[in-house]
Amino acid sequence: xxxxxxxxxxxxxxxxxxxxxxxxxxxxxxxxxxxxxxxxxxxxxxxxxxxxxxxxxxxxxxxxxxxxxxxxxxxxxxxxxxxxxxxxxxxxxxxxxxxxxxxxxxxxxxxxxxxxxxxxxxxxxxxxxxxxxxxxxxxxxxxxxxxxxxxxxxxxxxxxxxxxxxxxxxxxxxxxxxxxxxxxxxxxxxxxxxxxxxxxxxxxxxxxxxxxxxxxxxxxxxxxxxxxxxxxxxxxxxxxxxxxxxxxxxxx
Amino acid sequence: xxxxxxxxxxxxxxxxxxxxxxxxxxxxxxxxxxxxxxxxxxxxxxxxxxxxxxxxxxxxxxxxxxxxxxxxxxxxxxxxxxxxxxxxxxxxxxxxxxxxxxxxxxxxxxxxxxxxxxxxxxxxxxxxxxxxxxxxxxxxxxxxxxxxxxxxxxxxxxxxxxxxxxxxxxxxxxxxxxxxxxxxxxxxxxxxxxxxxxxxxxxxxxxxxxxxxxxxxxxxxxxxxxxxxxxxxxxxxxxxxxxxxxxxxxxxxxxxxxxxxxxxxxxxxxxxxxxxxxxxxxxxxxxxxxxxxxxxxxxxxxxxxxxxxxxxxxxxxxxxxxxxxxxxxxxxxxxxxxxxxxxxxxxxxxxxxxxxxxxxxxxxxxxxxxxxxxxxxxxxx
Numbered sequence: 107x108x109x110x111x112x113x114x115x116x117x118x119x120x121x122x123x124x125x126x127x128x129x130x131x132x133x134x135x136x137x138x139x140x141x142x143x144x145x146x147x148x149x150x151x152x153x154x155x156x157x158x159x160x161x162x163x164x165x166x167x168x169x170x171x172x173x174x175x176x177x178x179x180x181x182x183x184x185x186x187x188x189x190x191x192x193x194x195x196x197x198x199x200x201x202x203x204x205x206x207x208x209x210x211x212x213x214x215x216x217x218x219x220x221x222x223x224x225x226x227x228x229x230x231x232x233x234x235x236x237x238x239x240x241x242x243x244x245x246x247x248x249x250x251x252x253x254x255x256x257x258x259x260x261x262x263x264x265x266x267x268x269x270x271x272x273x274x275x276x277x278x279x280x281x282x283x284x285x286x287x288x289x290x291x292x293x294x295x296x297x298x299x300x301x302x303x304x305x306x307x308x309x310x311x312x313x314x315x316x317x318x319x320x321x322x323x324x325x326x327x328x329x330x331x332x333x334x335x336x337x338x339x340x341x342x343x344x345x346x347x348x349x350x351x352x353x354x355x356x357x358x
Numbered sequence: 359x360x361x362x363x364x365x366x367x368x369x370x371x372x373x374x375x376x377x378x379x380x381x382x383x384x385x386x387x388x389x390x391x392x393x394x395x396x397x398x399x400x401x402x403x404x405x406x407x408x409x410x411x412x413x414x415x416x417x418x419x420x421x422x423x424x425x426x427x428x429x430x431x432x433x434x435x436x437x438x439x440x441x442x443x444x445x446x447x448x449x450x451x452x453x454x455x456x457x458x459x460x461x462x463x464x465x466x467x468x469x470x471x472x473x474x475x476x477x478x479x480x481x482x483x484x485x486x487x488x489x490x491x492x493x494x495x496x497x498x499x500x501x502x503x504x505x506x507x508x509x510x511x512x513x514x515x516x517x518x519x520x521x522x523x524x525x526x527x528x529x530x531x532x533x534x535x536x537x538x539x540x541x542x543x544x545x546x547x548x549x550x551x552x553x554x555x556x557x558x559x560x561x562x563x564x565x566x567x568x569x570x571x572x573x574x575x576x577x578x579x580x581x582x583x584x585x586x587x588x589x590x591x592x593x594x595x596x597x598x599x600x601x602x603x604x605x606x607x608x609x610x611x612x613x614x615x616x617x618x619x620x621x622x623x624x625x626x627x628x629x630x631x632x633x634x635x636x637x638x639x640x641x642x643x644x645x646x647x648x649x650x651x652x653x654x655x656x657x658x659x660x661x662x663x664x665x666x667x668x669x670x671x672x673x674x675x676x677x678x679x680x681x682x683x684x685x686x687x688x689x690x691x692x693x694x695x696x697x698x699x700x701x702x703x704x705x706x707x708x709x710x711x712x713x714x715x716x717x718x719x720x721x722x723x724x725x726x727x728x729x730x731x732x733x734x735x736x737x738x739x
Contacts, residue, residue: 191402230543233487235479253473254466257484260406260691261544269406269466271396290395291466348545 157224157243158298159325159353160309161332161341164202164216166319172199174217177314178296183287185270185277194268196220196296197311202358206342210358217311217320220245220266220296221344221352228258228267237267237293243325243353244298252292259293263348267295325353359507362731363724369581370727377720384713387706392468398706405701407687409711410464414487416683417457418537419563421494424450425530426564426597427571432501432515432523438593441586444509445574447502448725449567450530454495456718461488463710483539490529490536497526502725510732534559541690548627549690554612559682561605565652566678568598569671574726576668582730588662595661595671602652602674609645609681630692637689640680648677 178184178197187193199215206216226245228237236251237258259267273290281287285301288294299309307313312320323332332355335341341355366374390398401408424446431443439446462471478485501519508515538559541550552558572594578584586594616624632641651674660666688701703711 189402191404193403227543227545230482231484231540232479233482233484234473234477235482236473236477238479251470251473251477252467253470255461255464255484256406256466257482257540257543263544263546265693268403271402273395291468293466345546350545 155241155326157325157353158222158303159243159323159332159355160219160222160298160312161321161335161355161357162217163319163321163335163357164212164214165357166317167214167216167315168317169214171316173314173316174311174320175199177310178219180280180282181299181302181310182285182297183274183278183281184294185274186279187272187274187277192271194270194274194294196268196294202356205344206356206358207345209342210356212358216356218264218266218344219311219354220298221264221350221354222296222298224351224353225349227261227263227348227350231257231261233257240300244300246297246300247292247294249286249288249292249294254291254293256293263350264344264352267293269293359503359510359728359732362728366727370723374720374723377716377723380716381713381720383709384711384716387709387713388463390706391463391710396466398704400702400704400707402701405688405691407464407691408701409684409703409707410460412684412687413460413711413714414457414683415534415537415541415559415686416563416566416679417453417460418487418533419559419678419682420567420570421450421453421457421491421498421563422530422533422560423563423565423567423601424453424498425527426567426601427594428498428501428523429527432505433520438587438590441590442571442575442594444502444505444729445571445578445586445726446567447498447505448722448729449571449574450498450526451495451502452718452722452725454491454498454533455721456714457491458488458495459714459717460711461491463714483536483543486532486536487540490532494526494529494533497522497529501526506729506732509729510735512736531560534563541686546623547690548616548621548624549631549686552612552624554608558605558608558612561601561608562678562682564601565598565605565648566675566682568594568601569651569673569675569678572598572671573668573675574722576664578726578730579664582727583734584726584730585733591664591667592658592661595655595667598671598674599652599655599661602648602655605678606649606652627690630694631685631689635689635692637685641685641689644677644680644685647673648681651677 175197179186182196184196185194197217197219200218201213202210202216203213205218222243222245224243226239229239229245232238233255234251234253236248236253237245239245254269256269259269270288270290270292274288278287299307302309309322312322321332321335323330325332327333335357336355339357341357343352343355346352387398399408427439427442427446428450430437431439431446462468465471474488478489501522504519505515535556538556541547541555544550572591575584575586575591575594579586613628615621616628632638651670654660655667655670655674660670
């Protein structure tokens with residue numbers, strides 16, 4: 107009798123194990139695809155305070171339009187350097203499939219910029235704390251502390267940090283006085299317009315977009331427009347599998 | 359003791375002068391870079407790091423490897439490695455000094471170099487590099503100098519050097535670990551995010567360090583009358599061979615895990631390293647020369663021949679320099695095959711790299727000369 111019980115137990119345990127393995131491999135569950143999109147955001151509920159985020163509705167982003175980029179680069183004195191090896195970009199447009207992976211059906215160009223990650227690898231790489239995450243979620247750079255080691259540039263999986271290989275001031279055609287220029291030997295990238303936010307303005311790309319395709323707001327505020335859009339639509343992030351938790355989202 | 363650096367036979371003077379000329383070329387290139395920035399280098403958006411940064415993991419591992427000789431040589435009562443302990447200390451000091459120079463050469467804002475000490479960010483592994491290197495440099499230089507001083511006077515080395523060595527142990531072991539961690543913070547670069555990188559750097563450092571020390575000891579023996587002892591050199595060659603085996607095994611384990619697990623990102627990184635990139639030839643040469651020299655160093659009769667051991671040790675060191683330095687950084691930073699053609703070092707970059715190496719070899723020559731003279735002076739008494 108004892109022996110039978112044991113045999114029965116082993117049989118049931120084995121079946122349970124098989125069922126578990128089946129479930130883990132997706133045999134017994136319904137969908138073959140995992141939602142990696144807004145779930146990446148919803149996985150961290152109940153965060154307090156301010157976390158700025160941006161959302162691009164690429165359906166409203168016209169092919170060939172670069173008004174957001176031009177406005178951004180003018181507002182922040184980003185030099186216009188033609189060579190690929192020396193190029194400096196705070197914002198640019200790239201093939202959507204390359205940017206967002208195979209979940210993006212379209213290959214049309216979509217805007218890209220610093221993702222202001224909640225887990226920024228650039229900040230972990232910087233030996234002097236010159237690139238850091240502020241309490242409002244913006245990943246900022248102290249141009250006066252940067253030693254130019256390019257560790258952040260190397261560690262950004264999105265390639266959104268640029269280095270001033272040559273003197274940027276020489277390549278500035280029409281500088282604005284409202285934002286400082288940089289010098290040779292430091293890194294720079296999008297600052298989510300922290301300089302404009304502090305004056306109560308929206309980021310310059312948001313203002314420049316004639317189609318209203320860019321939303322900007324507090325990701326931690328359930329009543330914000332960006333949260334409403336995130337909850338009502340399927341969105342994508344760049345390389346969510348790396349665990350950097352980007353604050354920039356895309357509607358395809 | 360320092361006066362011994364200025365005296366010497368004709369060959370010593372010519373050799374030192376030649377090294378000084380190469381070092382002066384480095385100073386010139388450094389001035390050029392200070393004036394115009396990195397425009398004189400091959401670095402750019404597709405090759406964020408170049409020849410300068412590519413030296414760092416190798417040098418960190420060499421610095422740590424000096425402990426493999428220094429610790430038994432100073433802390434054990436009867437160690438066959440005791441005669442090599444000053445050499446090991448000076449090797450550690452030279453490698454640390456070189457690392458510091460290469461870190462400085464790689465900064466876009468060289469005048470802010472003190473920021474690395476004044477504003478460290480402890481959460482970032484890269485913050486620890488410069489303070490640890492400075493500490494290790496100070497400790498190894500002091501220990502080596504005290505040992506040579508004691509040797510000259512024919513007395514036992516002072517007791518405090520034991521404490522200094524004990525402090526140097528964690529600092530030295532941390533160097534390759536920190537070096538691996540500065541690369542591990544880069545998500546998506548699979549050659550760098552392996553947990554085996556730190557042990558691999560350590561093993562490769564011991565292999566290359568033993569190789570370099572063989573070359574140093576045999577050269578000092580032939581030219582300056584330094585005596586390390588036959589058995590000591592043979593055992594040093596054995597240390598190199600075993601460390602080389604561990605290094606090759608770890609490299610193989612890393613690659614085998616990637617391939618058996620069909621980890622696509624990892625195998626893609628390996629394909630860039632050994633397949634479709636300009637570095638493939640270098641990678642295969644390094645692997646082949648490392649295997650060959652390790653294999654031959656395992657043969658006892660070859661270990662007993664000074665010249666064979668020194669040549670094989672040098673080949674092993676070259677192989678490690680290519681694997682733990684050049685290709686690790688230059689191929690590791692590639693995002694895809696299209697970026698692979700991006701980097702070719704420019705002339706000023708080569709001059710500055712050669713200059714720092716020449717300066718280090720000069721420093722090592724001088725330190726070796728002082729050690730050999732101290733030994734001879736003692737015997738002459």
